[in-house]
Amino acid sequence: MRVKTTYFLCVAALLAVLTVPTATAAPPRVESPAFSAATFTGAVAFRTKLLNSAPRHLSALSWWGGTYPVPGGEHVLIYISTSYPQADAVAQQWADFFGGLPHGQELSLVKVYIAPLDEVSELCSSDEALGCYGGQTIVAVGDSTAGIPPVSIAAHEYGHHIAANRSNAPWNALNWGTKRWATTMGICSRVGDGTAFPGDEGPNYTLNPGEGFAESYRVLVETNGTADGYEWPIVDPSFRPTPESLAAIREDVLQPWSNATTKTIRGKFLRGRRTWTTQVTPPLDGDLRLRVTVPGGGADDVTLLSGDGRTVLATGSWASTGGKSAEYKVCGARSLRVRVTRGGVAARFTLRVTLP
Numbered sequence: 001m002r003v004k005t006t007y008f009l010c011v012a013a014l015l016a017v018l019t020v021p022t023a024t025a026a027p028p029r030v031e032s033p034a035f036s037a038a039t040f041t042g043a044v045a046f047r048t049k050l051l052n053s054a055p056r057h058l059s060a061l062s063w064w065g066g067t068y069p070v071p072g073g074e075h076v077l078i079y080i081s082t083s084y085p086q087a088d089a090v091a092q093q094w095a096d097f098f099g100g101l102p103h104g105q106e107l108s109l110v111k112v113y114i115a116p117l118d119e120v121s122e123l124c125s126s127d128e129a130l131g132c133y134g135g136q137t138i139v140a141v142g143d144s145t146a147g148i149p150p151v152s153i154a155a156h157e158y159g160h161h162i163a164a165n166r167s168n169a170p171w172n173a174l175n176w177g178t179k180r181w182a183t184t185m186g187i188c189s190r191v192g193d194g195t196a197f198p199g200d201e202g203p204n205y206t207l208n209p210g211e212g213f214a215e216s217y218r219v220l221v222e223t224n225g226t227a228d229g230y231e232w233p234i235v236d237p238s239f240r241p242t243p244e245s246l247a248a249i250r251e252d253v254l255q256p257w258s259n260a261t262t263k264t265i266r267g268k269f270l271r272g273r274r275t276w277t278t279q280v281t282p283p284l285d286g287d288l289r290l291r292v293t294v295p296g297g298g299a300d301d302v303t304l305l306s307g308d309g310r311t312v313l314a315t316g317s318w319a320s321t322g323g324k325s326a327e328y329k330v331c332g333a334r335s336l337r338v339r340v341t342r343g344g345v346a347a348r349f350t351l352r353v354t355l356p
Helices: 001-019 088-100 105-109 115-124 150-164 179-184 188-191 209-223 244-254
Strands: 047-048 063-070 074-081 111-115 129-134 136-142 261-266 274-278 286-293 301-306 312-315 324-330 336-341 347-356
Touching: 047 150, 047 312, 074 088, 074 105, 074 209, 088 111, 088 150, 105 244, 105 324, 111 150, 111 274, 115 129, 115 136, 115 261, 115 274, 136 150, 136 244, 150 209, 179 188, 179 209, 261 312, 274 301, 274 312, 286 336, 301 324, 336 347
Parallel strands: 047 129, 074 111, 111 136
Antiparallel strands: 063 074, 129 136, 261 347, 274 336, 286 324, 286 347, 301 312, 301 336
């Protein structure tokens, strides 16, 4: 009898538990952008992701928002998932946030989609992604349910947008980082050494300089360029920013590198000498080109040497436009030597030096 009584009491207790109404979780709300609570403590394992094109399935979800004005007469496209309650004032705050980031003309090109974590994972095709970028389009979480301030993700993704709209010829800035930052961080040398892997969103994600650049841009935004008191959770410590590297990013943002510069030198061989040398100082990594021409089409030659003159880096070959030319990818060297060798009777020549 005791057994039966106990049984009925357990069943009754179970039924009572099952019939008690459970509190439903409040739907997430899109947060106003603010860095005041920026901390990664207790965050889930996460990444952001680079895509080859704009995220798929955007049209499969519903959005509210549109074009919002920001100071300076610019406009930003902000779309927020209807999974978040509509709040136009918050959307305007997000537009103001992007408008207040260090930026250039690329601001007018970006489309920003803000959504809850599950929708971001679907749009970015990754369960670990809190944001992604591709095709001038940013997708980012709009709340801190993953333990990460959404503004940190947004700033990181805008870093990718900066790089996508900058030149780092002959390399892809989206994968390598912008010109001055990549030079400051020695990315070219690191790629040669096998310690950096541009564009690798897979096994070498943490050593992808494209991600290192975007994270550094986030730190530029969060510390105003001081590199003090920031967290560094997703890429290798070797990319940790310094005030110098953040200053390089700021310059790349506000004064984008666009083209190599060419200097023309009109030289003359001294009496009895058959060689002429000069030093060149490439300020940045990238393509260096030399071309020597002689009045009347002489056969003077040009050679690029290491700064100490002991190592031949590039030798001249006949150029289709006349004279001889040599090319070399500068990768960390800030001082090189150019040697012109006399190939005929003419004492004068013209040397054109194109530096990155």
